[in-house]
Amino acid sequence: AQSVSQHNHHVILSEAASLELGCNYSYGGTVNLFWYVQYPGQHLQLLLKYFSGDPLVKGIKGFEAEFIKSKFSFNLRKPSVQWSDTAEYFCAVNQWTDKLIFGTGTRLQVFP
Amino acid sequence: DADVTQTPRNRITKTGKRIMLECSQTKGHDRMYWYRQDPGLGLRLIYYSFDVKDINKGEISDGYSVSRQAQAKFSLSLESAIPNQTALYFCATSDATSGRVEFFGPGTRLTVL
Numbered sequence: 690a691q692s693v694s695q696h697n698h699h700v701i702l703s704e705a706a707s708l709e710l711g712c713n714y715s716y717g718g719t720v721n722l723f724w725y726v727q728y729p730g731q732h733l734q735l736l737l738k739y740f741s742g743d744p745l746v747k748g749i750k751g752f753e754a755e756f757i758k759s760k761f762s763f764n765l766r767k768p769s770v771q772w773s774d775t776a777e778y779f780c781a782v783n784q785w786t787d788k789l790i791f792g793t794g795t796r797l798q799v800f801p
Numbered sequence: 802d803a804d805v806t807q808t809p810r811n812r813i814t815k816t817g818k819r820i821m822l823e824c825s826q827t828k829g830h831d832r833m834y835w836y837r838q839d840p841g842l843g844l845r846l847i848y849y850s851f852d853v854k855d856i857n858k859g860e861i862s863d864g865y866s867v868s869r870q871a872q873a874k875f876s877l878s879l880e881s882a883i884p885n886q887t888a889l890y891f892c893a894t895s896d897a898t899s900g901r902v903e904f905f906g907p908g909t910r911l912t913v914l
Binding site: 695698721723731732733734735738779783788789790791792793794 | 834836841842843844845846849859891893901902903904905906907908
């Protein structure tokens with residue numbers, strides 16, 4: 690079965706620390722990859738996406754992600770987190786079915 | 802103005818009751834989706850529709866039904882609610898021009914007692 694794995698379930702950081710959240714998927718072939726963010730009490734918002742081209746994708750609020758096809762990974766990074774980055778982060782993948790498959794999410798807490 | 806709206810935003814009901822959650826969108830997208838979110842499980846797809854005459858089961862459709870009344874409206878029904886259907890429900894939309902990016906509604910928090 691198709692699946693998306695986010696191995697970090699809960700991450701706690703201090704402001705200015707660097708962030709890397711892991712995402713691995715189980716498909717072969719062409720995929721579209723996404724990171725969504727859900728701030729407390731809010732709906733999901735797109736952070737960034739990868740369809741093709743440069744495997745290093747830059748998104749909003751200083752986030753970036755790198756697609757490594759050989760590792761089936763699409764890890765999310767930010768060099769210096771802020772308190773306002775406290776949220777839940779979801780990796781998602783779709784292939785040719787046009788259905789998004791989500792990971793279980795990573796809860797990020799950033800302390801001042 | 803919100804592009805994807807959901808009603809109600811919160812609902813508490815009792816076991817066995819019929820519940821309908823509604824979703825409307827003004828984005829003009831042809832594809833609409835219903836997900837449920839549970840802590841530690843992420844979002845799971847319940848049903849999806851690629852146009853008005855198209856309805857497809859998702860990962861966890863048992864106990865749910867949907868109706869696509871128009872391109873802009875997609876309703877989710879729980880025919881006989883049970884406590885393990887307590888969750889946060891999200892509607893989402895997409896179309897080919899959005900690059901398969903799904904836009905989400907604000908969510909409906911449903912509690913079944």
